[in-house]
Amino acid sequence: MSDFKNQSPWGSPPGGGGNGGFRRGPTPPDIDEVVKKIQNFINKFTGGGKGRSKPAIFGLIILLVIWSLSGLYRVLPDEQGVVLRFGKFVNTTQPGLNYHFPYPIESVLTPKVTKVNRMDIGFRSARDTGFSQGGGVADVPEESLMLTGDENIVNIDFSVFWVIKDAGNFLFKIQDPEGTVKAAAETAMREVIARSDIQPILTEGRSKIEIDTQEIIQNILDEYNSGIQITQVQTQKADPPDQVIDAFRDVQAARADMERSKNEAEAYSNDVIPRARGEAAKILQAAEAYKKEVVAKAEGEASRFLSIYNEYKNAKEVTQERMYLETMEKVLADIDKVIIEKNAGSGVVPYLPLPELKKKVN
DSSP states (O other): HHHHHBTTTBBSSSSSTTTTTOOSSOOOHHHHHHHHHHHHHHHHHOOSSOOHHHHHHHHHHHHHHHHHTTTEEETTTTBBBEEEEEEEEEEEOOOEEEOOOOOTTTEOOOOOOSEEEEEESSSEEEHSSSSOOOOTEEEEEEHHHOOOSSOEEEEEEEEEEEEOOOOOHHHHSOOOHHHHHHHHHHHHHHHHHHHHHHHHHHTTTTHHHHHHHHHHHHHHHHHOOOOEEEEEEEEEEEEOOOTTTTHHHHHHHHHHHHHHHHHHHHHHHHHHHHHHHHHHHHHHHHHHHHHHHHHHHHHHHHHHHHHHHHHHHOHHEEEEEEHHHHHHHEEETTTTOOOOOGGGGGGGGOOHHHHHHHHHHH
């Protein structure tokens, strides 16, 4: 026993034993002796040998319990558990503490299902390409150049954002998720662009293009049972090809000038026409009022004449006298006058102090 304590478990020590001397080289271990010592070491802890079966059974039970507890696993809130039985997909589990048959019967995968993934189509950023070009973005013409419905070419870059909807389908129904998303996105965008004219693509029609493209991508991925949910399609750039972009901008500037002139003309028209209509309406209303005034006055004069005529027929002398007096009253209204009785002075013409009368009036 003392010899065992003084030796290495793998045989004699490489160093020499006498008075601190050294051997010239290491001595190879004895294989039989090594195996025997390993067996003795194992039997010490497992209860090997006759009369020691109970400790062995107890140790096996402990190992079985530990093996059974190894089937416990936790799924985080941003994950989804995918249980595999002998490598075959069985079911998915939700966040929380779950259990599966211990390895090697079952195993579990926990992919992140809330992480938003991004796929760029038509361009690559500097971190993807490994070099910087034009502000950190490299164009990919074979992906970005598309034919519009009015037979023009547009250079469009866009990004697709997606998350994992069903982890089981995502892991086992498709072989290359990113490649599938990219192919479906490019196909959908080309279909939408082929149905649109170039003008709305470059101006106000981008939001509708994004919505239609997202719907088509989702339909394609659902047909594949990909387990992927498209959250957003975002256009980054929509321009004519670089070879004709200067000419196209000149055309756009001319169109903008045309629209501005058209808007100015419409504004002038909207200002002048209502004003002219107001003036016309004012003139018509004044003419209508004058017409009514003249007609009413004529009708009044006619009624007055008829009433005077009727009175004249009943009493000619009185009516003539009245008409004479009224006429003289109007004629002599602003003239200085002295009224003398016809029979005054017995035929002698009286003296009329006309200068004095004028002074009194003044």
